[in-house]
Amino acid sequence: MLRILVLGSAAGGGYPQWNSNSESCNKARRGEAQARTQSSLAVTADGERWFLLNASPDLRQQINDHPDLHPRHGIRHSPIVGVILTNADVDHVVGLLTLRESQPLAVYGSERVLSALARNNIFDVLNPESVERRPLCPEKPFEPRTRDGTPVGLRVEAFDVPGKVALYLEDPAAGKGFGTKPGDTIGLKVSHVRSGRSFFYIPGCAAMPDNLAKRLREAELVFFDGTLFRNDEMIACGEGTKTGERMGHMSMSGPSGVMAAFAGLNVKRRVFIHINNTNPVLLDDSPERREVERAGWEVAWDGMTIEL
DSSP: OOEEEEEEOBOTTOBSOTTOOOHHHHHHHTTSSOOBOBOEEEEESSSSSEEEESOOTTHHHHHHHOGGGSOOSSSSOOSEEEEEOSOOOHHHHGGGGGGOSSOOEEEEEOHHHHHHHHHSGGGGGSOTTTEEEEEOOTTOOBOOBOTTSOBOSEEEEEEEOSOOOOGGGOOGGGOTTTTOOTTSSEEEEEEETTTOOEEEEESOOSOOOHHHHHHHTTOSOEEEEOSBSSTTHHHHTTSOSOOHHHHTOOBSSSTTSHHHHHTTSOOSOEEEESBOTTOGGGSTTSHHHHHHHHTTEEEOOTTOEEEO
16 A cells, blocks of 8 residues: 655745745634645655655654654664655755754655755765665656665656756856756656555646646646646735746646646546645635635645555
8 A cells, every 4th residue: 555644735934934924824823724834745655664755844843743754663763764855945855954863764866956965065964874865867767765775665757847946056147947957856656566556746847748748647646736826926915026937836727727737637636735825725715725626626734644
């Protein structure tokens, strides 16, 4: 059985965001809306060994909140045996620093992402004698293994998706794409080796080209980028100056949005994840929440568990 645990469902900054005085964030502070930590999944094939899909800045809290990830054996232990990174964004890599206590781990990422970690020596606190960094190659399925080489019953296929280089790596001199190259943003297909059942995890995506639509068609389960409801959402509510397009994210709504792109793909279960604090779907009673649910979408929440 493939077991998927949503550790965090919000975009960078979480919900409520620390410096947002919006009514939505204040509702979350008052307990009138469900608070969310920054996005990450945990997945296991055997209930004993878990891989993280991204490592958010909220990882310590997320581990403490979920007993499945607590130490079980001896004085030093963790069921977390590895991490697979989909990009080098702050909200997906900073949690690696939480895992610095010489615990054996395997960290997988594209060459672009691993090189970003290598250029920032703060990540050297992950003792290389305990934490091995393993490059993954798009379109080449592999079976992730523990630090000592033991397979964990999962098969993973990484693939490039349209996106943008992490904000702190942007090069304004490079033009419109800010230096974005293949490998900066990937999606993952994660399968159970024995049963073959699988899901997709794509927390960042800027467009739906034909090859991606073909890949997702008839999928059993897809977690997909739900950062903004509208492209100009942050500008309209006065909480930012960038559109979703500028940040490398599709919007949920609109003729070129996620819901429209998925309309003919016959994906059996569709879940929005990586949801920005400005997105009105975070409010259970909002018209936008009703709209996505009518379109057959779910909105991820922290602690959401799915078994395949």
